Amino acid sequence: MVTSLNPLSLPLVIPLIGLAYALYNTHWVLSRDPGDEKLKWISDLIAKGAGAFLKREYKVILPTGLILMLIIGATYYLLFHSPSLAAYSMLSFALGAVGSGLAGYIGMYVTTRSASRTAAAARGGIDEALKVSFRAGSVMGIILASVAVLTVSSLYLAYSALVKDWALAIAPVALGASLMSLFIRVAGGIYTKAADWGADMVGKVESNIPEDDPRNPGVIADNVGDNVGDVAGMASDVYESFIVVLTGSLILISVFNIPKVFASLILSVTSLVLLSTLLGIQVVRGRVSGRDLALASMRKLGNSLIVTVIISSLLIIIYSILVVKPLEAMALSISVIMGFVTAVAVLYITQYFTHYTYGPVKDIAKQASLSASNVIVAGYSYGLLSATPVILIVAVALGVSFYLGYVYIPASMPIEGGIMGTALASVGLLSLAGIVISLDSYGPVSDNANGLVEMAGLGDETRMVTDALDAIGNTYKATTKGYAIASAGLASLVLFIGFIYEAVSYSNPANGALTVALNYLNVINPLLLVGILMGAVLVYVFSSRLLTAVGKAASELVEEIRRQFRTRRILEGLDKPDYDRAIDIATRHALREFMPPALLAVAMPIIVGLTLGWVALAGLILGTIIVGFPRALLMANAGGAWDNAKKLIEAMLDPELGGKGSVAHKNAVIGDVVGDPFKDTAGPSLNPLIKVVNTVSIVFAPAVAMVSAVNPVAHLGYLILLLIHLL
């Protein structure tokens, strides 16, 4: 029962509607009152600083990107002797990288410009302020989802008509996106926390001036950091996962010989969710009422997610019944809805472990009355615990969707149908990116607005409004991290299997060789075990390096701020601080420190693949996922919990602990500062790490597989398992 419409009409039309809607919203937000001169001046400083950082960052990335693009083109040309395939692959790579960079840039453009408008609106109460900030945030979410769906749909439309090996030609779009996202996440992560640490350590701790005090030379850098780290970083990260899942699913459809209708089906599903997102966003309208405005606003935002999920589920059930056979439609709908359920569950689990209305954060705050060490150990311990329900849910989603696909999805082998089921669950999870990122981007807008109100001295009443908005924003910032990590985990598992099939088909092009070759991947193959251990090494070195980088950058900034306080009469309000120098230090350090770990992540799969063979490379991918996925959850959630334990004490929610300045508060601040590089640098950077190891592997899979066949070390594994097989 295929409909008579062009099967790709939905994924080509709906994203355009989305883009139009985002454009309209951008216009609406930018036409709001930008506030008085002082507000405008500070807001411009932040926007300029953030823009300048991204431009310098992109300039640093450009040569690496170009070189990698040429390597991809050359490799494809040498392997397949097809100039067009080489050209298409280079184009895909470039599109992926540009899309990811653009998602970050546009999001940041709108958020930096809407913070001042939110601050100005906050003078009139919470309704208007919430509207401005949420609309601004939704621009980012909608653009991201629209561009992702549009990019992959058009590439698929074009390449599937132009080249036989269209999956190969599409694959580099994922690498481009993940490379860019890795760079943005790592550099932004270092920038934001170096600036935050530096500013807080001298400002709040040493000089006892409030956070966001305009006398602090690091304060603008700190606000710039929120934008380049939280906004651009998160946007490019989730954009990347989205691209990876869509590309990975298409590659699986190609290598499995699954009916092409599934390709358009996957793309249509994501665009239907996008449509639902546009509707869901409308829920955040009208007056916010109730005694606790923050709580009421938060409920409203939460409703927009639930509404989106419900409409999406209905649309997908109807659509799949129209397009495929009833049982297939059932398997397909349930798998996708499993993805939705996983997303919602992960958001609420993360909220439980990081929000101060629940047990864990309350307990950490209590421990703060004992000692700083208690805060650290308690937060770390809850961080460890918080990873486990998320992993369990992902495991269940994996198992159930696999089973449904195994039984009901048509493929040349049931296992392939099963894997397709898993891919559908990942698509479901990721297609919610639009609404999730809308909620997330709202966070930095309100955070920045809050800072601006303080810096521009807009008074306590306005501050109360933006404080309420900021509190909700912080919750979503923390919970979105859980979503981003789960999505990275699922996306990488899908791509991992794609890699294996691709490598296998190129290392043993003979008929029936699949069976023999899959034997390589037995868990007792020593090369696989060595590869898995290498994956653990990669995750550990990468995390360690990022934690160190933040400390290094922060300490130079501390020196600079101290110097300014010493040599000028800034604290007395007589001299202006030199914001630019602080911005420059954070920028230079971030740009210097981000390359080595990022390049390690890109180089390691290639080196392991070429020296130890593709089996060890498969191990490397698996090891990276297994060690990196729980570690990312641990670091993000422990950091979030420490942060909110401090906020709980500051808000005097537990009067016994005292408020700001109490012993408990001092201890909680130590935990919060430890959590900063955990939750905003090392933790989130593990997402693109996991994905980039996968995307590099999948793009170079044919090359690695062919080299493996003549490589003596790699050959060992093959011989060993061939022998088992022949026995």
Place this chain on the structure above:
Amino acid sequence: MVTSLNPLSLPLVIPLIGLAYALYNTHWVLSRDPGDEKLKWISDLIAKGAGAFLKREYKVILPTGLILMLIIGATYYLLFHSPSLAAYSMLSFALGAVGSGLAGYIGMYVTTRSASRTAAAARGGIDEALKVSFRAGSVMGIILASVAVLTVSSLYLAYSALVKDWALAIAPVALGASLMSLFIRVAGGIYTKAADWGADMVGKVESNIPEDDPRNPGVIADNVGDNVGDVAGMASDVYESFIVVLTGSLILISVFNIPKVFASLILSVTSLVLLSTLLGIQVVRGRVSGRDLALASMRKLGNSLIVTVIISSLLIIIYSILVVKPLEAMALSISVIMGFVTAVAVLYITQYFTHYTYGPVKDIAKQASLSASNVIVAGYSYGLLSATPVILIVAVALGVSFYLGYVYIPASMPIEGGIMGTALASVGLLSLAGIVISLDSYGPVSDNANGLVEMAGLGDETRMVTDALDAIGNTYKATTKGYAIASAGLASLVLFIGFIYEAVSYSNPANGALTVALNYLNVINPLLLVGILMGAVLVYVFSSRLLTAVGKAASELVEEIRRQFRTRRILEGLDKPDYDRAIDIATRHALREFMPPALLAVAMPIIVGLTLGWVALAGLILGTIIVGFPRALLMANAGGAWDNAKKLIEAMLDPELGGKGSVAHKNAVIGDVVGDPFKDTAGPSLNPLIKVVNTVSIVFAPAVAMVSAVNPVAHLGYLILLLIHLL
């Protein structure tokens, strides 16, 4: 070229020599001067407290152990209908558990009694004190290695003559040992750190009295903790690894049909190393001279390790040439020596990352001048980094020994020879347990002696001697952790492969079924992936729970010590503190908190195996190893580094940081306290966790495999991969 001697004569005779030597040393140590009345009184308090704790602990464990023994017996009887096999398996289990418990008890008996003698000897200078403490430590090392070799050799001798399935009958000895070691490690770890935290927080931090001040009611509990945690815990842990490696190798020999000469060869190799250990220990004799007595003593101790390794290598080369063909002898010697090299390398790597003469600890101490948060982040980051060279070395040892075995060791299939090669490397690593534990046990003896000198008020000159001894002891305590973790990692990989072969052979007893069944274990099997994720969950829940347990127990102790200080005139020296109540609190908490995580570790493999099948169980084991192994290194080394950064500052080795009481010192103390449960509770407990998951699986492998065959979920994986295979 098999010699005409009984091939098992070495492993039966040499351990007896070892035991005789240990007995002689015990007699020698106990006949030293136990010091004056006060020293004797305090020392007796500690010995009594430690003895009482172990007795209560063993009593709690007894019912669980008995139930498990009956379950093992019943399972074996039901599966194989052989009463004798059931009886033998129960006997093995009991022997393993008793041996592990005994190793802990004897070691503790000697160390608690030799601390006062070391303290007394320290009045006469470092030579005699070093001699007493090292001889006392060596008792533990020698007994442990002798009992391990003797137990496995006699079981092998008896069972291989009595039953056909001798490997099955032997397997439970590993489970018994690892179960006991899990209990001792976890309970001891909670006890030692709860007491340490409690005593320090009120004593050092709140009341500003020195560590080991006899006025502190928690001080005896703290010293008891050092013994039950560091001595009994480490002894039973390494004893267990030793048993696991020996048993695992024997199981592999049985399932692989490798010539039986290799069984006696492995046992002989370990006993030759034991013989070399007896010689190596002799190096620690004569006068210690030089300006830095601590450094000179440390060199002497280090030499005893190197001498042991060199003699061992020579003996093994000669022995293997006498017993097997030249090429086999080459492969065998190199594999075993790879194990030695790994051990020595891991010890030195750990020393680099945890000792204050090297960069990492110096850097952490420097960060202490900035803030407590810097200390935490820097230590954590070095901890992450420290795991990577150890993992790389283990990976190389794995790869090289596999290759040698693959090519040169006779087995029905080369891959099995390869796995045997890996087993030999693990045997090499573990056979050094005697000398390593001798060095390690020396640590708590000198630590306790140091405490006794303080408590009994023996004066500054004596304190200087025991301070020097204690410093060396601390180094070895930290480095041995690295060794224990690496040994757990390698031991569990050997046993893991044993499990797979065993499960495979029971799930598909038909001919040639091995190939089909091994297909199950393809990394893309969703059941395997789900299992691997479960392994990550287990490690995370377990670590989290242990960290929490320490905090809980410590806070009750804090209350109690505060209460005593409040209600009595202890600080003024007018009233005696009530040590027993503090001991009782630590004991009760440790015994209450240790069961749930320990039982989880035992139950999880059985539950996963019975519900999801043996493929998921294989995944669980692999996931536990891959996530747990690096995490154990991280937690142990970060903890060690924080500890020594504090000591560096206290010893005024970097005068810029100030000494005790400086800001840097306060910040470093926060790091040290965080490190305590990391390095002494959660980190080391991961070793027995990794092993117990393995040993439980291997003992119940036949049952799980047979249930899997009729379990619909488990069947899914089988069907899937059978289909791949048939294609």
